[in-house]
Amino acid sequence: MKPAFNLMNKLPYKSVVDLAFHHVRQPSTKVSEPLIVNLHGLFGSARSFGALGKRLANDLNTDVFNVDLRNHGRSPLAKPYDYLTLTRDLVHLLHTTVGEKRPIAIMGFSLGGKVALMSALSRKINVVKCISIDMPPYHLGDLSEDIKENFNTIQSISNRLVKIKKGSKNWKESVLSIFRNLPVNCNPGTALYFAQGFLEVKGNSKLFDPSTDMDPYINYRIPRGEMTDILEVVKKSPNINELDPLEFRKSTTVPVLFMRALKSPLFVNSNDGLSAHFPNFTLKEFNTGHSIVTEAPTEFYKSCLKHLSAE
Numbered sequence: 001m002k003p004a005f006n007l008m009n010k011l012p013y014k015s016v017v018d019l020a021f022h023h024v025r026q027p028s029t030k031v032s033e034p035l036i037v038n039l040h041g042l043f044g045s046a047r048s049f050g051a052l053g054k055r056l057a058n059d060l061n062t063d064v065f066n067v068d069l070r071n072h073g074r075s076p077l078a079k080p081y082d083y084l085t086l087t088r089d090l091v092h093l094l095h096t097t098v099g100e101k102r103p104i105a106i107m108g109f110s111l112g113g114k115v116a117l118m119s120a121l122s123r124k125i126n127v128v129k130c131i132s133i134d135m136p137p138y139h140l141g142d143l144s145e146d147i148k149e150n151f152n153t154i155q156s157i158s159n160r161l162v163k164i165k166k167g168s169k170n171w172k173e174s175v176l177s178i179f180r181n182l183p184v185n186c187n188p189g190t191a192l193y194f195a196q197g198f199l200e201v202k203g204n205s206k207l208f209d210p211s212t213d214m215d216p217y218i219n220y221r222i223p224r225g226e227m228t229d230i231l232e233v234v235k236k237s238p239n240i241n242e243l244d245p246l247e248f249r250k251s252t253t254v255p256v257l258f259m260r261a262l263k264s265p266l267f268v269n270s271n272d273g274l275s276a277h278f279p280n281f282t283l284k285e286f287n288t289g290h291s292i293v294t295e296a297p298t299e300f301y302k303s304c305l306k307h308l309s310a311e
Helices: 046-060 083-097 111-119 145-158 171-180 188-199 230-235 297-309
Strands: 021-024 035-039 064-067 103-109 126-133 256-261 281-286
Touching: 021 046, 035 046, 035 083, 035 111, 046 064, 046 188, 046 297, 064 083, 083 111, 103 111, 103 297, 111 126, 126 297, 145 171, 145 188, 145 230, 171 188, 256 297, 281 297
Parallel strands: 035 064, 035 103, 103 126, 126 256, 256 281
Antiparallel strands: 021 064
């Protein structure tokens, strides 16, 4: 079941939630083989890594978890919403599901990349590889234009500045066309990524019934009304030096691959901020915008395989 949110309600406060995930199983996998965990970005869901998860499972002959972070996909809706909380949710899932000894390789896009990096510092799970897709481990000065423009579009539809009725003819195509027409979404995959939050809400497909529903227009999966400062939250990064040393290490020798999009403003030029806590890092640059996965799919996948399969 997908989480439902009524704007008249307030999100509960939960320090940890049980995350939903899709498990791509490989029957011949040995527990000594690293489990691959994929983490979506802001406004995404586990579906963002659907095809990629299957491909990685087959090529590397291992299990893959495509995870929904809290307030996304099928995972519970709750406050707070910050990187430390998101990391604790993920560590709780992996610690209780696969234990503290199973080797884990975590890959995250954007917001998911920061969660992946912090999870690599956790003392409760055995992270052996990490990939952060266009997300450095420090505070961000600015976000990419595709994030900001797609967020504004999500707001326009959610706030009824653009009205699309539930269950109306071709409503899904209407949503997709709005996102496809944004200049920043030159790639169809990027448009689908940001539109997915409307397409996955089951109630949007049903014709409006005034006897059971007060709102005739489509809703968005993420409770934006309770997350009004979400873009500012995404820019922030926890001070790793101030985290509980019993819970997190200050640095790790885990091999980390930072994928940097050269047309995105998220990385600064100096590598000092990368090595402070992740000294065993490699930096791979892509001549793309923020959405490396969709803009350079072949180069991206080859880089993933090289990093994840290296001894």
